[in-house]
Amino acid sequence: MPKSVVAEADRRRRRPTKQGVVLTEQMIVGTALRMLREHGxxxxxxxxxxxALGADPSTVYRYYRNMDELTLALGDELMRLALAEFQPTGDWREDLYLLGMRIHRVHLEHPQAAVLTASRVSGRANELAADEVILAALRAGGFPDRVAVRIYHVFIDQVLAFAALDAASLVLPARALESDQRVWEATYEHLSARTHPNLAATATLLADRMNDSAYPAALTMVLDSAAAELRVLKTLKAASGSRDRRR
Structure with missing residues (x-):
């Protein structure tokens, strides 16, 4: 006899767990985020x-083929949280600044998940929605598609790279993190101007900045560069249009 075809949704648990609830993907992902936060x-x-769900472990595999697929779902959940209540203003630069900061913030609120997911590409719904928002802002702002894609590439890689970097420090043991943070004052501020003239000259400034994330400044630099490029493109387009009218 031919094998019966069972829809994927029908494979999922319909009976209540031992705790009296019916599992959903959102429940599994939320519980996984909590476990990462509490246990790493x-x-x-x-x-x-x-x-933790009050269910047989095999039940998880009714929703996710393996733990790696669950990891991708966790990354997509972080994007969902970043997009929640985000309302575009219509100003491409303001929108990208706000979205970039939201994505970074959400990842730092879930640092263990950020370390696992920031380098992954899931192709899931919320990841796609975030990409749509970014490209929509750039294209509506007047960037040609080739330029918009290049800026999108820099923008999304930058926020995820900083999310992974900053999250990695947050998951360090407390003693290791405190030790790293003290280095700027304990070591850099006591360097000799003879052997390290530039570090000695800027040691106090370094100590004031280096324990904070550079992401806001880096994001501003990327957006400043994009805005400058857009001004040049508009100037060239206007000049080309003026020449065409004179012909």
Whole structure:
């Protein structure tokens, strides 16, 4: 006999768990984020996730083929949280600044998940929605498609790279993080001007800045560069149009 075809949605658990609830993808992802926050990446497994959900661990695989697929879903959830209540203003630069800061902030609120997911590409709904918002802002702002794609590439890679970098420091053991932060004052501020003239000259300024994320400044620099390029493109377009009218 031919094998029966079972829709993917029908494979998912319909009976209540031991805790009396019916599982959903959102519930699994939310529980996984909590487990990462409380126990770190080493504490997340199908067995532990099943226990936390009050279900057999195999139930997780009705929703996700493996734990890597769940990891991609976690990254998509971070994008969903970043997009929640985001309302475009119609100003491409303002929109990209606000969205970039939201994506960065959400990742730092879930640093363990950020470390796992920032380098991944899921192609899931919320990731696609974020990409649509970014490209829509750039194209509506007047950037030609080739330029818009280049700026999108820099923008999204920059925010995720900083999210991964800053999140990695947050998941360090507290003693290691405190030790790293003290280096700027304990070491840099006591360097000799003879051996390290530039570091010695800027040591106090470095100590004031280096324990804070550089992302806001880096994002502003990228947007400043994009705005300057747009001004040049508009000037060239206007000049070309003027020449065409004189012919």
């Amino acid at each position: 990446a080493a504490g997340l497994s199908a067995r532990r996730l099943g226990l």
